[in-house]
Amino acid sequence: MRTKNNNKRTALLNSTLALVNERGFQAAPMSEIAKNAGVSPATIYLFFKNKEDMINTLYVELKANLGINAFKEYKVGMPVKEGFELIWNNIARYRLKEPNESAFLTQCDNTPMINEKSRLEGTEYLRPLFDLWQRGQSEGIIKPLSLYLIYAYTLTPFSFLMQSQKRKKYSLNTENLKHAFEAGWDAIKV
Amino acid sequence: MRTKNNNKRTALLNSTLALVNERGFQAAPMSEIAKNAGVSPATIYLFFKNKEDMINTLYVELKANLGINAFKEYKVGMPVKEGFELIWNNIARYRLKEPNESAFLTQCDNTPMINEKSRLEGTEYLRPLFDLWQRGQSEGIIKPLSLYLIYAYTLTPFSFLMQSQKRKKYSLNTENLKHAFEAGWDAIKV
Amino acid sequence: MRTKNNNKRTALLNSTLALVNERGFQAAPMSEIAKNAGVSPATIYLFFKNKEDMINTLYVELKANLGINAFKEYKVGMPVKEGFELIWNNIARYRLKEPNESAFLTQCDNTPMINEKSRLEGTEYLRPLFDLWQRGQSEGIIKPLSLYLIYAYTLTPFSFLMQSQKRKKYSLNTENLKHAFEAGWDAIKV
Amino acid sequence: MRTKNNNKRTALLNSTLALVNERGFQAAPMSEIAKNAGVSPATIYLFFKNKEDMINTLYVELKANLGINAFKEYKVGMPVKEGFELIWNNIARYRLKEPNESAFLTQCDNTPMINEKSRLEGTEYLRPLFDLWQRGQSEGIIKPLSLYLIYAYTLTPFSFLMQSQKRKKYSLNTENLKHAFEAGWDAIKV
DNA sequence: TATGAATGAGATTTCATTCAT
DNA sequence: TATGAATGAAATCTCATTCAT
Numbered sequence: 069m070r071t072k073n074n075n076k077r078t079a080l081l082n083s084t085l086a087l088v089n090e091r092g093f094q095a096a097p098m099s100e101i102a103k104n105a106g107v108s109p110a111t112i113y114l115f116f117k118n119k120e121d122m123i124n125t126l127y128v129e130l131k132a133n134l135g136i137n138a139f140k141e142y143k144v145g146m147p148v149k150e151g152f153e154l155i156w157n158n159i160a161r162y163r164l165k166e167p168n169e170s171a172f173l174t175q176c177d178n179t180p181m182i183n184e185k186s187r188l189e190g191t192e193y194l195r196p197l198f199d200l201w202q203r204g205q206s207e208g209i210i211k212p213l214s215l216y217l218i219y220a221y222t223l224t225p226f227s228f229l230m231q232s233q234k235r236k237k238y239s240l241n242t243e244n245l246k247h248a249f250e251a252g253w254d255a256i257k258v
Numbered sequence: 259m260r261t262k263n264n265n266k267r268t269a270l271l272n273s274t275l276a277l278v279n280e281r282g283f284q285a286a287p288m289s290e291i292a293k294n295a296g297v298s299p300a301t302i303y304l305f306f307k308n309k310e311d312m313i314n315t316l317y318v319e320l321k322a323n324l325g326i327n328a329f330k331e332y333k334v335g336m337p338v339k340e341g342f343e344l345i346w347n348n349i350a351r352y353r354l355k356e357p358n359e360s361a362f363l364t365q366c367d368n369t370p371m372i373n374e375k376s377r378l379e380g381t382e383y384l385r386p387l388f389d390l391w392q393r394g395q396s397e398g399i400i401k402p403l404s405l406y407l408i409y410a411y412t413l414t415p416f417s418f419l420m421q422s423q424k425r426k427k428y429s430l431n432t433e434n435l436k437h438a439f440e441a442g443w444d445a446i447k448v
Numbered sequence: 449m450r451t452k453n454n455n456k457r458t459a460l461l462n463s464t465l466a467l468v469n470e471r472g473f474q475a476a477p478m479s480e481i482a483k484n485a486g487v488s489p490a491t492i493y494l495f496f497k498n499k500e501d502m503i504n505t506l507y508v509e510l511k512a513n514l515g516i517n518a519f520k521e522y523k524v525g526m527p528v529k530e531g532f533e534l535i536w537n538n539i540a541r542y543r544l545k546e547p548n549e550s551a552f553l554t555q556c557d558n559t560p561m562i563n564e565k566s567r568l569e570g571t572e573y574l575r576p577l578f579d580l581w582q583r584g585q586s587e588g589i590i591k592p593l594s595l596y597l598i599y600a601y602t603l604t605p606f607s608f609l610m611q612s613q614k615r616k617k618y619s620l621n622t623e624n625l626k627h628a629f630e631a632g633w634d635a636i637k638v
Numbered sequence: 639m640r641t642k643n644n645n646k647r648t649a650l651l652n653s654t655l656a657l658v659n660e661r662g663f664q665a666a667p668m669s670e671i672a673k674n675a676g677v678s679p680a681t682i683y684l685f686f687k688n689k690e691d692m693i694n695t696l697y698v699e700l701k702a703n704l705g706i707n708a709f710k711e712y713k714v715g716m717p718v719k720e721g722f723e724l725i726w727n728n729i730a731r732y733r734l735k736e737p738n739e740s741a742f743l744t745q746c747d748n749t750p751m752i753n754e755k756s757r758l759e760g761t762e763y764l765r766p767l768f769d770l771w772q773r774g775q776s777e778g779i780i781k782p783l784s785l786y787l788i789y790a791y792t793l794t795p796f797s798f799l800m801q802s803q804k805r806k807k808y809s810l811n812t813e814n815l816k817h818a819f820e821a822g823w824d825a826i827k828v
Numbered sequence: 829t830a831t832g833a834a835t836g837a838g839a840t841t842t843c844a845t846t847c848a849t
Numbered sequence: 850t851a852t853g854a855a856t857g858a859a860a861t862c863t864c865a866t867t868c869a870t
Contacts, residue, residue, distance in 0.1 A: 119862090646829095
C-alpha cells in the first residue's frame, strides 16, 4: 500500500492559489489546477470534496498562516500601541513576502464562493489582535467604536495599497509602510 | 427604436448586476441573465461584444453613476474639509441606497475580469475628489502623501463596513457614519 | 429564429432505444446517443432534463405506442375471449414488428432507472384491457383473481419468448403464437 | 488462508447483490461494493477478473443456489404433477425467503452484462426440471410444446408477481401461491 | 494476500456564443 | 432589431482498474 502523499495536497493548493490569482475563480479549471500540480484530476477528489471545498480549505489555511505570522514575537501584555504596531508590521511584511496569498485572500473577501463557516473560522485566527484592540479601548487609547470599524480603517486599506503597487501606481517601501501604519493609527487612536 | 433598445440594454445590465451579486461571476450564466431580463440570449450580443465586455461596461457605467452622485451640490471652490465631507457623505448615501451597485463594484475591485482600460475610465469619474485632496495638501490641511493612500484610508474601508452590515455584524446608522467619516479624516488630516 | 426541430427529439429517442438495447443502460453514453442521432450532446438537454428523464420519457412514449397498437379494431362491447384474443394478438404483432421497442420495455421492467410515476403512467395505457378482464371475471369467464396475476400469466411470458427467439432458441411463428395465446388463456379461464 | 479468502469473496458477492438490487447495475460502483464488504477495492481483483466477471460469477452462483433449493426432497421417479408441484413450491419458497437473490436474477435476465456462457451454465442447474417436463410430455400429461414455452408460462410470471409484491400491489400469501401454481399448471397441462 | 493511493479515460452536463429566420 | 434553436468546447466529477508497498 502506498501512503497518502501530502505533498500532492500542498501542490494542489499552491496550484490553485497561483491559477486563481492569475485568472480569477471562473477561469481556473480543475483540470489545469491538477496539471500544474503534476497530478491527475481525479486525485483532487481524494483530498477535497469538490471545487468549492478546495477553495474554502485554501482560504482557511491561508488565514491560519496569516495568523501565525501576525503574532510572531507578540506578547499578550505588551503596551497597546507597541503591540499593534508589531502585529501590523508582521502582517504587512508577510503580505509583501507572499503577494499571491495576500491577493487570493483579498479576492476571497468579496466572493460568494467562500461560505460563512470558513469566513468565521478565518476570522478567529486574528483573535489576539481583537483582544488587544479591546484592551486599548478600555485603557482609553483607542476610540470606543465597533471593532469592525477599527479593522476597516487599519487593515483593509492595505489590500488596496498592495493592488496599487501591483499596478505600479504605488510603492509599499519602508517609508510608505510607516505612513500607512500612522494613517491607520491616527484613524483609531483617541 | 432607440427607446426599445435601451430598455433591453438596461434590463440586461440590471439583470447582470443582480445575478452577479447573488452568486458571483463564476455562477452567472448568460442564458440566465437573458432570461431574467426578459430577452433572448442572442440579444445580448447586439449590445455587447461578449460577456467580458458586458461586465466591463456595467462596471464603467456604475462608476459613472457613482461619480454623478458623489458631486451633487459640490462646488469646486468649497473649503477642503467641508467639500470632502459633502462628497464622502454623498458617496455613502448613494452606496447605502444602492447596495447592489455598491457590492458589485466592490466585487469588481478584485477580479481579473475588469481590464485596465475600464479601471482607468472608472477612476476618472472621481477626478474632482482627487483635485480637492490635492488642494487640501497644498493648503497644508491633508497629509502630503500619495493619493492612493488617501483613497485607501478614506474610501475603501466603507466597502468592508457595508459587507459587515450585510452580514448583520455592523450597522451603518447616522452615528456610525459620522464616526466612519471622522476616522478617515483623522487618518489623512495633518 | 429557427423553429424547434422535433425530428431531433425523435432521432434522440431512437438513438437511445438502439444503444440501450445493444449495450444496456450503463454502457449507453450521452455523447454516443447524440452522435448517432446526428446532433450535439448539448442538444439533448433542450429536450430532456437529464439522462434519467430521457430514459423515462422514452419508456412512457413506448408504452403509449404499445397501447395505441394494442387496441386497434377493438370495441368495448366485444365478447371477452374474442376481445382478449384480439388485443393479445395486436400486442404480439406489434412487439414482433418492433423488437427493439419491445426489448427496451422488457429491460425497463426491472431497472430502478424507471421511476414510479412513469411506471404508473405507462400502465394506464393498457387500462381498457384491465377493464375487459374485469368484465370477464364478472361474467364468470375469467378466474376471479388479482389482475396482477392475470397479467403475469398472459403477458409477461411473451417477453421471455421474445428473448428466446432472439437467442435462436425458439421461434414465434404463427403456430407457436397460437399455442402461446392458448397457454395464457388456459391459465386464466375458469 | 482459504477460509479468510472465502469470507472476503462472500462478503463481496453479498455486497454486490445488495447494491445492485438497491440501485441497479449502472449505479453500483466497485469502490462502494468494496467498502460495504469491508475490503479494499484492490482486493476485488484478487478474486475476480473485473466487474463483468464478478457480476457473472454472482449470477451463476445464485442460479446454482436456486437449483440446489429447487430439488430438495425431489426424487427422479416421482409422478409428474407431484414432482413439478414440489419443485415449483421449492423455488417459490426459496425466492420468497431470498428476495434479493431473486430480484438480482430477474434483473440479470434482461441485461447484456450477463454473457451467453453464464446464461447457459445457469440454465443447467434446472436440468432435472426440464427432464421432468419431458417425461410429462411423453406421458401425455403436459402439452407437447417447446420447453421454452413451458418455462415461460410456469416460472417467469413469478418474477412479475414478486415485483408486484415489492411495490405493495400484490401479496404472495399461501392462497395466492396456490392460485399461481394452478394457473401455470392449467397453462401447460394437456 | 491485502491494501489505500493514484490515475487515465471518460461520463454527464453546462455555457458562451452563433445560426437561421 | 430580435429571436429561440443549436452547438462545440469545455467544465466538473466519477469510476474501474492498477500501483507500490
